[in-house]
Amino acid sequence: MAMTEPAQQQAVRRAYEFGRLRYALRMLWVVLPLACVGLALGSSLEALLCLTTLLLVAGGWLRWKGGRLGSAVLPGVLAGSLPLSAAPVAAGCCAMPSHAAVALALIAVIAGAALAMRARQRGRASLMVSLGAALATACLTCMSNGPWMVLGAALGLLAGSIGLLALRGEGRQ
Amino acid sequence: MNDEELQQLDSALTRLAAGDRSAFEQAFALVSPALSQFVGKAMAGHPEREDAVQNTLVRVFGRVSDYRPGTNALAWVLTLAAFEVATLRKRTSRDSGRYGGGSEALAVLSALDDIENAALEREAVQRLGAVVRQLDPGDQRVLLSPDVGPKAPRERKRKQRALDRLKSLWRTLNGND
Numbered sequence: 001m002a003m004t005e006p007a008q009q010q011a012v013r014r015a016y017e018f019g020r021l022r023y024a025l026r027m028l029w030v031v032l033p034l035a036c037v038g039l040a041l042g043s044s045l046e047a048l049l050c051l052t053t054l055l056l057v058a059g060g061w062l063r064w065k066g067g068r069l070g071s072a073v074l075p076g077v078l079a080g081s082l083p084l085s086a087a088p089v090a091a092g093c094c095a096m097p098s099h100a101a102v103a104l105a106l107i108a109v110i111a112g113a114a115l116a117m118r119a120r121q122r123g124r125a126s127l128m129v130s131l132g133a134a135l136a137t138a139c140l141t142c143m144s145n146g147p148w149m150v151l152g153a154a155l156g157l158l159a160g161s162i163g164l165l166a167l168r169g170e171g172r173q
Numbered sequence: 174m175n176d177e178e179l180q181q182l183d184s185a186l187t188r189l190a191a192g193d194r195s196a197f198e199q200a201f202a203l204v205s206p207a208l209s210q211f212v213g214k215a216m217a218g219h220p221e222r223e224d225a226v227q228n229t230l231v232r233v234f235g236r237v238s239d240y241r242p243g244t245n246a247l248a249w250v251l252t253l254a255a256f257e258v259a260t261l262r263k264r265t266s267r268d269s270g271r272y273g274g275g276s277e278a279l280a281v282l283s284a285l286d287d288i289e290n291a292a293l294e295r296e297a298v299q300r301l302g303a304v305v306r307q308l309d310p311g312d313q314r315v316l317l318s319p320d321v322g323p324k325a326p327r328e329r330k331r332k333q334r335a336l337d338r339l340k341s342l343w344r345t346l347n348g349n350d
Contacts (some may be wrong), residue, residue, distance in 0.1 A: 011227070066193065
């Protein structure tokens with residue numbers, strides 16, 4: 001049966017919101033495999049559940065809302081997969097946890113710089129969201145290797161992004 | 174849909190895809206008539222035409238988050254609509270056995286043909302406009318002045334020369350098509 005115009009518009013609006021939800025939840029295909037990697041590398045199940053839920057709920061909500069912040073989530077998760085995969089290697093190669101953390105920080109610098117480069121025209125809030133998502137993703141494996149590794153990943157991401165922004169600022173002057 | 178409306182549609186779909194809900198009304202106002210026309214042609218005489226328009230609108234707006242800026246907005250909308258129409262017709266024909274498969278496909282293809290022809294015509298007019306703008310102002314005036322009443326041989330000659338220059342410039346810029 002044919003619908004009246006307002007009813008039709010309402011149905012279409014509902015379909016649009018469902019479409020946004022589907023779009024937001026598509027990050028499941030990235031986050032769940034990364035969580036499985038974390039589980040395989042010995043992260044605790046509770047911590048993984050907490051981080052994965054946090055990533056999916058906060059990231060999903062931002063993606064559903066849209067705008068610059070929404071589009072900053074997935075690049076953050078993807079950038080975070082670099083320190084995520086480097087953490088077990090660094091922990092295996094270095095005898096001292098602090099050395100492993102420094103090695104991880106050096107690798108995380110690349111991810112931080114890449115995010116800062118992407119966020120140049122999108123504003124600082126967008127960069128903060130990306131960095132948060134990257135750190136949460138990196139923690140999926142870093143946590144199993146101790147707090148030093150989490151600190152190393154966080155400092156590396158921050159140093160990379162701040163360093164690139166400072167270099168760009170200097171270049172402009 | 175003219176060029177301005179096409180640009181508005183692209184901008185509205187881009188904003189909607191980025192999550193800007195305030196663009197919904199504008200996008201709906203632009204997409205709805207285009208889809209009604211397309212589905213109306215593709216399913217002419219079909220008892221479920223109205224439902225098909227509704228389903229197609231729901232399908233298009235449900236997938237608008239996948240729209241990428243710079244894509245031809247109308248082509249994107251109509252491609253989704255064509256798939257939806259084909260699916261609906263196939264389902265109806267399976268259910269009732271009243272519509273032959275060949276005629277259904279022909280109806281959808283004919284609707285797509287009409288839209289393609291309109292787009293080609295619009296492009297040709299734009300290209301001609303661009304060529305005319307490159308002629309000198311005198312030739313432009315002669316070519317664009319309306320044909321009213323009998324003309325003096327001199328005027329006819331001038332118009333003929335301007336037309337020749339237009340043809341030659343067209344061939345230089347667009348080849349022999």
